Amino acid sequence: xxxxxxxxxxxxKSDCPPIETVVDMTGLWIGIVGLLILSxxxxxxxxxVRRHYNDLESSGEGGFTLHDLRQLRDTGRLSNDEYEHMRxxxxxxxxxxPPVADANPDEEVRExx
Numbered sequence: 001x002x003x004x005x006x007x008x009x010x011x012x013k014s015d016c017p018p019i020e021t022v023v024d025m026t027g028l029w030i031g032i033v034g035l036l037i038l039s040x041x042x043x044x045x046x047x048x049v050r051r052h053y054n055d056l057e058s059s060g061e062g063g064f065t066l067h068d069l070r071q072l073r074d075t076g077r078l079s080n081d082e083y084e085h086m087r088x089x090x091x092x093x094x095x096x097x098p099p100v101a102d103a104n105p106d107e108e109v110r111e112x113x
Contacts (some may be wrong), residue, residue, distance in 0.1 A: 066090060 066087065073083040 025080065 064086070067076065069083055069086050069090065072078040073080065078086070
């Protein structure tokens with residue numbers, strides 16, 4: 001035992017650090033598990049939102065198609081100018097001003113004096 005005492009090492013248990021000085025890892029593990037759970041929930045939420053919007057785009061509920069616009073033009077519900085403007089917006093080539101449809105084309109236009 002004399003050799004151990006010379007080197008500064010003793011064999012009794014008083015050399016161990018007290019329990020309060022040991023780093024408590026439970027808080028760290030709780031934080032890691034919490035972040036993992038939040039990451040999984042976030043990924044599932046993003047997946048659900050993307051699937052919802054992809055379903056809307058594929059079902060055609062997002063707006064008019066060119067076929068719909070052609071049908072409206074052919075049945076007389078859209079004028080050619082309105083059709084061209086809407087087609088341009090749908091395809092991506094925008095016209096300067098949207099066409100204005102007359103409320104009642106049979107009425108005479110009265111000028112104010």
